[in-house]
Amino acid sequence: MYLGLDLGTSGLKAVLIDENQVVAASATAPLAVKRPHPGWSEQDPWDWITAAEAVLSELQTEHPNLLAAVAGIGLSGQMHGATVLDSTDKPLRPAILWNDTRSHKEAAELDADPRFRSITGNIVFPGFTAPKLAWMRTNEPELFSKAARVLLPKDYLRLWLTGESVSDMSDSAGTSWLDVGARAWSSELLGATDLSEAHMPRLVEGTEVSGTLRPDLASRFGMQRAVVAGGGGDNAASAVGMGTVTPDAGFVSLGTSGVVFVSNARFSPDPASAVHAFCHSVPGQWHQMGVILSATDTLNWFSGLVGQEAAKLVDGLGSELNGPTGLTCLPYLAGERTPHNDAEIRGAFVGLGHETDAGVMTEAVLEGISFALADNLAALSSAGAAPRRLMAVGGGSRSSLWLKMLATILDMPIDVPQDGDFGGAFGAARLGLIAATGASVTDVCTPPPVAASIDPVASLSEAYKSAYARYRALYPAVKGLPR
Known part of the structure; x- marks a missing residue:
């Protein structure tokens, strides 16, 4: 064991x-x-x-x-x-x-x-x-x-x-x-x-x-x-659990923080992009990742604000993706890393109206986190990372609606692993197995079977591109607000 x-x-x-x-x-x-x-x-x-x-x-x-x-x-x-x-x-x-x-x-x-x-x-x-x-x-x-x-x-x-x-x-x-x-x-x-x-x-x-x-x-x-x-840092260990140990393999994590992670065969730094370039937790490998500080942390904050469980708020949206809400959420509750490197920025809702209810605000939170992850993917691309698809991990990946939204916003297929635990604890156990037995990384660190692949919703692509452009345009304005 x-x-x-x-x-x-x-x-x-x-x-x-x-x-x-x-x-x-x-x-x-x-x-x-x-x-x-x-x-x-x-x-x-x-x-x-x-x-x-x-x-x-x-x-x-x-x-x-x-x-x-x-x-x-x-x-x-x-x-x-x-x-x-x-x-x-x-x-x-x-x-x-x-x-x-x-x-x-x-x-x-x-x-x-x-x-x-x-x-x-x-x-x-x-x-x-x-x-x-x-x-x-x-x-x-x-x-x-x-x-x-x-x-x-x-x-x-x-x-x-x-x-x-x-x-x-x-x-x-x-x-x-x-x-x-x-x-x-x-x-x-x-x-x-x-x-x-x-x-x-x-x-x-x-x-x-x-x-x-x-x-x-x-x-x-x-x-x-x-x-x-x-062992390893949480994201590198999760990559071991997900089998993300070969060049250009990647995953997206919807946890407390949000991460887009790509494995590399060589050290590929690009500090100006605010992309992290770290050692992998397996020998001779490195990785790049974009990080947002408040992913499901933003959802949990909103959940506490309205007094409803986060899972119930998300489940209440159903599973059908209908396009952007028109409400923009900037999920910068504790500052932001990639790509802004801004410790003092704080979040915002823009576009509130009398018709805005908890459901619309919940969906706007999911959109805002997804847009922030799109910022990460763009920064990774500028730093030379080229994932062709991503595996989803983290508590937020249980929502099919969110994964459809994310795939459409990132314009990239997202794979969902079969039921099981492939996160940091599983990856750590794999590292313990290798240390104890001398087994090879390639034999142990295989990807999990894919239960489903979520493709972008092509008919909504342009609408989300427009909403993403509004999101990006708001950063300079919010950055300039006094605290």
């Missing part, structure tokens, strides 16, 4: 697969985000451990024989979070998460240093890890002076599991400290934030062994001393 642990923003998910990669069991535990100030987003690292204990305890209670047979563990997780530890490995403060924008000034200052784009191949986004430490250096100097180690969220979970300070290439590529082409820490960039390689975890590939399960944890949960794979 092989265990995948995916440390997300809203919860931790565990998946058990057998040697044939059939999911045998799963468990989840919720996580909450704290927002003590506008633009801030934090979690207590110990909450991650509590969630891991909860899912392992559930699996031990309900599937003790399966858990006892686990030979390999893989890790996936939310990227960019700054988990800053003292010399005893105690967190100095709550972890600053990927969607926290407090360090936008520090990010701009680091990005103005040409070494960062040259070495990392990426813009220094406010959500990345390096500007968070630069913010701490300025605003929390006493805590910064005590920093002995900086870990990404899933790697803090690894520290608990194995006692080892290790990270993988894909997650580390989102720190702004990694030489992404060379797949190694850059002492030059670390020095620019008054840190050194001594503060960083050891690096391994996502398929390599990073350590073994601690004896006390193995005894506590009735497990053997399983090996723990390097």
Whole structure:
């Protein structure tokens, strides 16, 4: 058996697969985000451990024989979070998460240093890890002076599991400290934030062994001393789960954030496009992705506003695509990454009328997220990525209406996998299998069977192009609004 642990923003998910990669069991535990100030987003690292204990305890209670047979563990997780530890490995403060924008000034200052784009191949986004430490250096100097180690969220979970300070290439590529082409820490960039390689975890590939399960944890949960794979950042691990490991293969993720992901055989940076160019979680591969910060997060925000469950709001729209609503939603609730790199922009509804109801606004939210993903695809195209079709993943992909809309707006077929879990936890379990058995990436990381292919609705193409043009024209106006 092989265990995948995916440390997300809203919860931790565990998946058990057998040697044939059939999911045998799963468990989840919720996580909450704290927002003590506008633009801030934090979690207590110990909450991650509590969630891991909860899912392992559930699996031990309900599937003790399966858990006892686990030979390999893989890790996936939310990227960019700054988990800053003292010399005893105690967190100095709550972890600053990927969607926290407090360090936008520090990010701009680091990005103005040409070494960062040259070495990392990426813009220094406010959500990345390096500007968070630069913010701490300025605003929390006493805590910064005590920093002995900086870990990404899933790697803090690894520290608990194995006692080892290790990270993988894909997650580390989102720190702004990694030489992404060379797949190694850059002492030059670390020095620019008054840190050194001594503060960083050891690096391994996502398929390599990073350590073994601690004896006390193995005894506590009735497990053997399983090996723990390097794992991957959430999107790279999801790509492993989806079999997106060959050049130009791609997927679109409709999760808390939104992602258009394309696998590459070589490092292909284009910082000016605001496309991310990162290491893949399999050796010798890289990937490009466009990222929007608020995908289903926007839908969930609107759901809370009107007091109806998000799924019910979407289901209430039916399955027939009838064309644009005429209402434009800009889903910039927490700023935006690709293509704008704008931490201060905020969202808007434009075109409200007396006739506007919750259904129209729900559909406008789906349109706005889809238009933002179209911006991502355009940026990827300018950066040289050329996917011919995309596989859909994430909670939003359960809506056939949304997938029809997205396929039409992107002007690209979207494949829907057969029922199953092919996300980050499944991908992490695959990485655990490879680390434990030495199996090849190509043998393990195959795409799931396709249940349906959603083609663009040609008769609505021009109408959505016009609506997309209105959407794009609104960005400069909203950008100029005072907050």
